Amino acid sequence: MIVHADNVFKKFGRFDALRGLSFSVPEGSAFALIGANGAGKTTTIKVLMNIIAPTTGDATVLGVNTRAVSPKELAQIGYVSENQHMPGRMTVSAYLDYLRPFYASWDRALEADLLGQLRLPPERRIKDLSHGMRLKMALACALPFRPKLLVLDEPFSGLDPLVRDELLERLMRHAGEMTILISSHELAEIELLTTHVAFLDGGRLLFQEAMSDLTARLRKVLVTLDAAAHAPAQTPKEWLEVRAVGNLLSFVDTRFSEQDLTARVAAVVGKVRHITTEPIALRSIYTTLARAVRDESART
Numbered sequence: 001m002i003v004h005a006d007n008v009f010k011k012f013g014r015f016d017a018l019r020g021l022s023f024s025v026p027e028g029s030a031f032a033l034i035g036a037n038g039a040g041k042t043t044t045i046k047v048l049m050n051i052i053a054p055t056t057g058d059a060t061v062l063g064v065n066t067r068a069v070s071p072k073e074l075a076q077i078g079y080v081s082e083n084q085h086m087p088g089r090m091t092v093s094a095y096l097d098y099l100r101p102f103y104a105s106w107d108r109a110l111e112a113d114l115l116g117q118l119r120l121p122p123e124r125r126i127k128d129l130s131h132g133m134r135l136k137m138a139l140a141c142a143l144p145f146r147p148k149l150l151v152l153d154e155p156f157s158g159l160d161p162l163v164r165d166e167l168l169e170r171l172m173r174h175a176g177e178m179t180i181l182i183s184s185h186e187l188a189e190i191e192l193l194t195t196h197v198a199f200l201d202g203g204r205l206l207f208q209e210a211m212s213d214l215t216a217r218l219r220k221v222l223v224t225l226d227a228a229a230h231a232p233a234q235t236p237k238e239w240l241e242v243r244a245v246g247n248l249l250s251f252v253d254t255r256f257s258e259q260d261l262t263a264r265v266a267a268v269v270g271k272v273r274h275i276t277t278e279p280i281a282l283r284s285i286y287t288t289l290a291r292a293v294r295d296e297s298a299r300t
Contacts, residue, residue: 007022029196032183047059062077
């Protein structure tokens with residue numbers, strides 16, 4: 001695994017920002033850390049980048065413990081953050097001139113392509129760039145040396161839709177060339193890019209899963225009955241957001257199987273006229289599962 005966290009805790013005073021976090025990022029994947037603001041996404045990335053040290057537990061990046069990350073590893077890691085600091089007095093071209101000698105693998109042709117495609121003005125000072133342009137600049141600094149790992153911390157936060165689309169298009173163009181680790185709560189924007197996902201809540205990992213497996217096992221189920229529908233008093237634990245309107249019963253099945261769906265539904269609600277299923281977008285998957293976790297916590 002190109003990134004691995006093992007039982008990582010991070011405390012800030014009495015506040016537990018990360019609580020026993022463990023996950024692995026497969027090489028070549030586009031791995032998304034998702035969760036609400038305050039879930040621990042940025043803290044996780046700062047631990048992995050050795051910006052802060054974990055209180056307990058261990059993490060490795062490119063096979064090296066994050067506490068011992070050296071310039072050798074950093075030369076293979078691209079990093080883009082919504083709050084990234086760059087020297088404001090330098091122009092776009094001057095800063096790229098400054099960075100280039102640090103990376104033996106720097107691709108001048110790719111740099112020129114990025115400047116053109118992202119419409120970055122070479123002679124403008126960085127401090128005079130808009131928020132969206134600064135994020136474009138950060139990406140233009142992170143890609144030309146063709147990093148083995150590209151880390152993106154909330155890269156789309158506060159961007160207008162056009163800039164988001166431009167950045168996402170560029171990322172998708174290079175996704176197969178590197179491993180991407182991205183933290184975001186802009187789930188609709190990253191869904192097409194993401195191959196694996198980890199759900200964080202309150203500094204804990206709810207689960208991690210390949211997107212193909214996740215979207216295959218979660219489906220919205222719509223059940224048409226002969227009579228008025230009523231939400232059953234007892235439902236299988238894998239059914240979430242059970243609702244009844246008219247003669248339609250709907251729920252999210254978190255263990256979906258086409259093979260035995262009709263039999264399982266009939267065993268709970270009785271005679272069924274018709275069943276249809278719909279795939280669920282990543283944002284809806286997250287809100288459904290996060291709401292279930294919140295409701296479970298409220299009951300305990």
